[in-house]
Amino acid sequence: MWSNAELMSTTSRSYAIIGAGMMGCEHIRNLALLDDARLIALAHQHQTAVSNSK
Numbered sequence: 001m002w003s004n005a006e007l008m009s010t011t012s013r014s015y016a017i018i019g020a021g022m023m024g025c026e027h028i029r030n031l032a033l034l035d036d037a038r039l040i041a042l043a044h045q046h047q048t049a050v051s052n053s054k
Helices: 004-008 022-032 047-052
Strands: 013-018 037-043
Touching (some): 013 022, 022 037
Parallel strands (some): 013 037
């Protein structure tokens, strides 16, 4: 397991979002505003919702 110092020393933070509905899309838009954020995974029950959120 990583220590807090190791986690804080990274240049970017990775995020995964479960759900590509209205709130999931809002989270994606907000992450796009952050310089150090990387969206690494997006999961949703329906593939169409994932495709539409790109």
